[in-house]
Amino acid sequence: MSEQIGLAVIGAGVVGCAVAWEAASAGQEVLVLETNPGVSQGENQSSRNSGVIHSGIYYDQETRPLKAAFCVQGNALLYEFCRKYEVPALACGKLVVAVDEDQSAVLEKYQQRARLNGVPVSLVSGAQAREMEPRVRCLAALHLPSAGVVDAAALVYKLYSLASNQGAQFMTRTQLVGARPRPEGLELTIRYRDGATDSFLCQRMVNCAGLYSDEVARLVDPASPHQVEPLRSEAVKFYRNKRPELGLKGMNVYPTPTVVHSARGSHFSVGVHLTPTLEPGPGGETVFGPVVTIGPLGHAAGHKEDYGGDYPPMEQFHQKVAPFFPGLKVEDLEPYQVGIQARLLDEPDWVMEFSPADSRCLNLVGIDSPGLTGSLALAKRAKKMLLGD
Numbered sequence: 026m027s028e029q030i031g032l033a034v035i036g037a038g039v040v041g042c043a044v045a046w047e048a049a050s051a052g053q054e055v056l057v058l059e060t061n062p063g064v065s066q067g068e069n070q071s072s073r074n075s076g077v078i079h080s081g082i083y084y085d086q087e088t089r090p091l092k093a094a095f096c097v098q099g100n101a102l103l104y105e106f107c108r109k110y111e112v113p114a115l116a117c118g119k120l121v122v123a124v125d126e127d128q129s130a131v132l133e134k135y136q137q138r139a140r141l142n143g144v145p146v147s148l149v150s151g152a153q154a155r156e157m158e159p160r161v162r163c164l165a166a167l168h169l170p171s172a173g174v175v176d177a178a179a180l181v182y183k184l185y186s187l188a189s190n191q192g193a194q195f196m197t198r199t200q201l202v203g204a205r206p207r208p209e210g211l212e213l214t215i216r217y218r219d220g221a222t223d224s225f226l227c228q229r230m231v232n233c234a235g236l237y238s239d240e241v242a243r244l245v246d247p248a249s250p251h252q253v254e255p256l257r258s259e260a261v262k263f264y265r266n267k268r269p270e271l272g273l274k275g276m277n278v279y280p281t282p283t284v285v286h287s288a289r290g291s292h293f294s295v296g297v298h299l300t301p302t303l304e305p306g307p308g309g310e311t312v313f314g315p316v317v318t319i320g321p322l323g324h325a326a327g328h329k330e331d332y333g334g335d336y337p338p339m340e341q342f343h344q345k346v347a348p349f350f351p352g353l354k355v356e357d358l359e360p361y362q363v364g365i366q367a368r369l370l371d372e373p374d375w376v377m378e379f380s381p382a383d384s385r386c387l388n389l390v391g392i393d394s395p396g397l398t399g400s401l402a403l404a405k406r407a408k409k410m411l412l413g414d
């Protein structure tokens with residue numbers, strides 16, 4: 026390969042596909058490189074997440090300005106996109122519940138933050154929460170009507186199709202292994218699945234490499250300081266049609282958020298929550314499916330591909346949700362999925378910046394949750410940074 030291409034996008038998760046669509050729609054020549062065997066095939070964050078469309082209450086504007094802004098913008102863009110392109114999604118709302126006085130005080134703080142972030146929110150009593158989800162027990166709850174659920178795989182595939190239709194090329198089974206600044210462009214070296222390598226020049230690149238975004242940033246700038254500290258989490262599921270007496274209406278139900286302390290430092294956690302899944306209804310419309318997921322139970326991953334190994338005992342998941350969802354039994358639960366997030370070490374926000382070593386490379390590093398929700402807003406911003414308005 027010897028020609029020079031316009032824009033190389035590294036990674037075909039939800040963010041890379043959205044960036045490719047935006048850039049190709051603006052007339053850019055786009056080549057997407059993806060290590061996995063196909064888009065929506067293989068492991069990445071976009072294929073193993075909770076599928077929640079967050080409303081944007083968790084992120085303060087001082088320490089997490091990008092998450093705060095892009096979650097709220099992305100929420101609205103995502104609903105509009107899903108309506109227009111028939112991607113399954115439901116605005117089912119969310120309850121964030123407090124089971125004691127201390128947690129109720131924390132909820133008030135998040136209510137304030139929601140208002141600052143422009144998120145529709147109301148603080149409701151335990152009785153009002155039960156009108157929405159009859160078997161949920163709490164003293165008080167935040168009701169967030171703009172939260173929802175999306176079929177993440179369908180979203181990624183739709184973005185990929187739209188980008189392809191606009192002329193973006195996707196090379197799968199192809200890993201970026203080198204990126205060297207040259208006066209005439211960035212010289213990218215790629216490795217195919219069979220081990221063969223190839224090099225070509227590009228005018229610009231966007232790093233959307235998820236768990237490997239720190240390493241891709243270092244290909245261009247060996248001094249790049251950002252470090253992804255992979256966060257593994259397991260989720261379980263139960264079939265609500267086997268337990269109709271639980272009377273679930275299909276909302277997201279979250280506990281009061283906490284800060285988790287570990288040997289590697291402290292991180293914020295949204296907590297182990299109940300999330301509905303989707304299925305096609307009788308008329309093809311999207312409805313609440315039979316599976317309800319519970320997770321994530323997070324802890325440091327051994328490495329970035331640490332998907333195997335033992336599952337925590339079901340009791341651990343049960344203990345987390347029993348205070349606010351007491352009707353559930355341990356026997357109802359079974360393993361669902363293991364996911365790994367690209368959490369940044371000692372940096373609470375996402376990084377979105379041109380590489381200090383070469384401004385032809387735009388880095389999106391550490392795009393952990395709520396990156397699914399924020400994907401379309403991130404892509405719009407990336408296009409603006411690369412091409413202007």
Ligand SMILES: Cc1cc2nc3c(=O)[nH]c(=O)nc-3n(C[C@H](O)[C@H](O)[C@H](O)COP(=O)(O)OP(=O)(O)OC[C@H]3O[C@@H](n4cnc5c(N)ncnc54)[C@H](O)[C@@H]3O)c2cc1C
Nearest residue numbers: 036038039040060070071074075077201235364395396398
């Ligand atoms: C357990 C879990 C639950 C989550 N829940 C939610 C949620 O409910 N709501 C929400 O909004 N967000 C959630 N998230 C976060 C969300 O899934 C991510 O923020 C989002 O998917 C990030 O997308 P991405 O495209 O940046 O990264 P990824 O989906 O990880 O894609 C990156 C891609 O880059 C490729 N790649 C890496 N290195 C190279 C290379 N050198 N060459 C070529 N290709 C490369 C990888 O193979 C991968 O396909 C969750 C994440 C996890 C793990």
